[in-house]
Amino acid sequence: MAIAKMNKLKLISFQNQKNSILEGIQSLQSLELIDISAEYADVPAMRAANRENLDSLSKEWEGYYNEYQELLLFLRGYLPQQKILDKLRTPKETLTIQEMHEQLAKVDRDLITGTISKAREDLKNYDRVLDSLSEDEIFLAKWQKLTHLPNRTSDQAFIRILTGTVPQTTADTFIREMKENPLIFIEEVFQSKEEYGINVAFDRRDENEVVNFLNENHFTMLNYEFEDIPEIELKRISRERNQILEEVSVLKNQLKGMQNEEWVLKLLIETAYAKFQRIRAKKMLVDERHLFVLEGWLEKSKVDDIREVLEERITSDNFALVVDDVQDDEVAKVPTVLNNNRFISPFENITAMYSLPKYNEIDPTPFLAPFYLVFFGMMLADLGYGLILFAATAIAIKFFRLDKSLKKNLMFFHLLSYPTMIWGLIYGSFFGFELPVVLLSTMDDVNTILLLSVIFGVIQILLGLGLKAYLLFRDKDVLGAISDGVGWIVIFVGLIILILASMVFPNAFLATLGKGVAIGGVAAILIASSLAANNKAAGFGIGLYNLYGITGYVGDIVSYTRLMALGVSGASIALAFNMIIEFLPPLARVTIGILLFVLLHTVNIGLSLLSAYVHGARLIFVEFFGKFYEGGGKPLEPLTTSEEYIDLKNNYNG
Structure with a gap:
């Protein structure tokens, strides 16, 4: 029941073993890597990793990770939903990183992600088309009484018909004035809270006068972009909507059966996250032409585990592992692992x-x-x-x-x-x-x-x-x-004896003893403070000020x-x-x-x-x-996987 003992590890191995070693370390989920790139900057034979290239790769794989997450979120919106209790009772799958890769090797990941991505885009396009059809339907429904194509009667010899809207006012001023004008004939097509939809018929010889009159009464010409009259267009929209909804239904039914594809996406998410974490880890290493060096913090009890991991992946003559105890000047850098x-x-x-x-x-x-x-x-x-x-x-x-x-x-x-x-x-x-x-x-x-x-x-x-x-x-x-701990304990013990002897079990001797113990604690604080200071008088003053802290203890007790x-x-x-x-x-x-x-x-x-x-x-x-207690320790941040959907199997129990 304490803070776990830590060791500092230094590992040297060949470049061609780097990926395998990092994957093994990741499977252990216990080693926090130390960034040593700056430490070896002055060593001619050593060089820091190519950060630009690694940054680019890291962003690329992080992009894959985010893309797979989005695809999974989309797919889950159409898959049959588990009951909450069933979901809570179903354990996550447990696999090693290698087992994840083996399962992915059996499927065409590009085909699966491409199919789901296309379905997502198709549904988005269908939604856009349906929204557009709904907007057109709302517009046409207002004008469905029209029996002609609006504003396309310019070829008539004597009569011109204009279709449009005028604002509705409290007193219906505009529409009333139009109806009272002897030069025009008004046919009301629809009425809403905001406007009237009307047809305006007039003699072509009066066109200039009528147009001016209409402008004065805020008449707005209808912009009609459809090929047929509203009634026919509404039927077309209904047919198109039904066809699209049928296609959407087929697509959603396909998505409902994609449980296997959901599992593949989970595998892709876990492996992509693990991959870009390993790429980030490479930026903390130092390379030589044939070798690389990594350092990290590991619990002392798990050192044998990492040896076992390494020996499973590469032979013992292909790596050198140096294990050191924590030095005094490294204490501030060591991560804290609580072990209770x-x-x-x-x-x-x-x-x-x-x-x-x-x-x-x-x-x-x-x-x-x-x-x-x-x-x-x-x-x-x-x-x-x-x-x-x-x-x-x-x-x-x-x-x-x-x-x-x-x-x-x-x-x-x-x-x-x-x-x-x-x-x-x-x-x-x-x-x-x-x-x-x-x-x-x-x-x-x-x-x-x-x-x-x-x-x-x-x-x-x-x-x-x-x-x-x-x-x-x-x-x-x-x-x-003595001044910050023992002295105060003695004072408290003395006061407790004094209170008990005075109020609970009256006893003059114990009361006197309690006073003596408390005074002894005060003396211990004053003497210890004086001895600890170079200036004894100043130290005595510090001791007196320390005793003033009794007021704080009263507040604490309250x-x-x-x-x-x-x-x-x-x-x-x-x-x-x-x-x-x-x-x-x-x-x-x-x-x-x-x-x-x-x-x-x-x-x-x-x-x-x-x-x-x-x-x-x-x-x-x-x-x-x-x-x-001061605190200020930092938690261990090991190289690990996300374990969001799949728990990482750990065969090491050091």
Whole structure:
């Protein structure tokens, strides 16, 4: 239960083995490559990889990856959809990179991607045509009463007919004036909220006067681009639409049967992602005419695995592997890998949310986990809520196919269900109803719960100070350990003895002893601060200022009262919800009352879960980590695959 020990690896091999070696490293998913291109810049025989060419190749394969993703997204829109529960229960396929390539070698990938791409373009074109037909149909539907081709009657000898629109106004001014004009005859074709569609007939001898009149009344000539009258064109559109819809239906039915093509796209996505990751990795290497060099970070426990990977792909006389321990000047560069058992590892997310520890720090996860369990349970504290959390997470973990991170998160909340149930039993609360046995009542024992909250807080603060002292002793800073850790622990112990001897178990001797211990802690801080400084007087002043930090510790201890406040408030809200339902008439209680019970308690569970999660983390980050923990470590970023659709088979269990 600590930070995994790391090694720095240097691998030298032949150029013609580079691709095979990188693929093997990728299958291990544990080695983070170090960019050494600048390190060997001054070595004449060595040269950095051709970055321009590799950048181009990387973009090319990333483009393939994105294209395959888009094709898969398109295809999935037409494939039969799995039921959600079936989908969650179906595990992902597990293959090696080599097995993926072998499966792809059996199919014509270009034909498959080309067919799906063409289907996508055809459907887009059909949509465009259908949209265009719909627009034409809307236009023609307005003018379907027309029995002639608009504005094409110029060959008539005496009469001219113009077709167009005039705006509709509140008083219908324009259309009324037109109808009253003796020089023209108006035939109304359609009327909408915005305009009138009309035919205007007039004597050709009056054309100039009529045209001026029409312009004054905002008449707009109809631009009719169709070959036949609207009625015939509408029938044509209907025929064309039916034909296109039939073709679309055939194409969609073809897409529905492309489950094999879906699998091929998943293979292509995984292999394309793996390929451009390996190309990017090549930019971190250094080449010689016949050889290449790579360096990376790897967990010490997996060094034998990488030897096994290499020996499977190339003979041992074709590579040289140098394994070094981490040097002091490399500590800041080493990635951090947390290595905890299955009960502690789910709490690594809390540590990572704050910041991973540096390689030379301690992993705070084993120390925060017990406190987070207790704090979360105290704040949620209901047997019913805990049972729901337990059942929901247990079913999901047992029966559903989950990725590693989601499974880890669910395990985190599953573990939290146990203290929730335990504290629910202690508080005697089951969905807000009081159990027959109540050890601590959230109504009557608030002061006791408050005292418990403070006690847990003091214990956690003392642990934080103890860890601080340990780290300083480890780094040979004895005086710092006394002034920043041991001295404060002694003060707290003395004050605890004094409080117990004065208020709980009255005893003059113990009270005096407590005072003496606390004063001894103060003296230790002042002396250690003075000895640590070159200027003793200034050091004494620093010690006094350090003692002023007691006010901060008071604030820290007060922060833990939220454990009581949130636990009591959640129980009170649950009780209030139950009282609301009890006010309903008997018949309503077993109908709408059940629905209200589920709805209201669902809201309370959600809010209580959120509060417990956030405030528990806040106590860890501020009150606990603030005493000893810095963080600032960086996670391991190994050369790996996406595992979005296919899990990578790993046969190495170092």
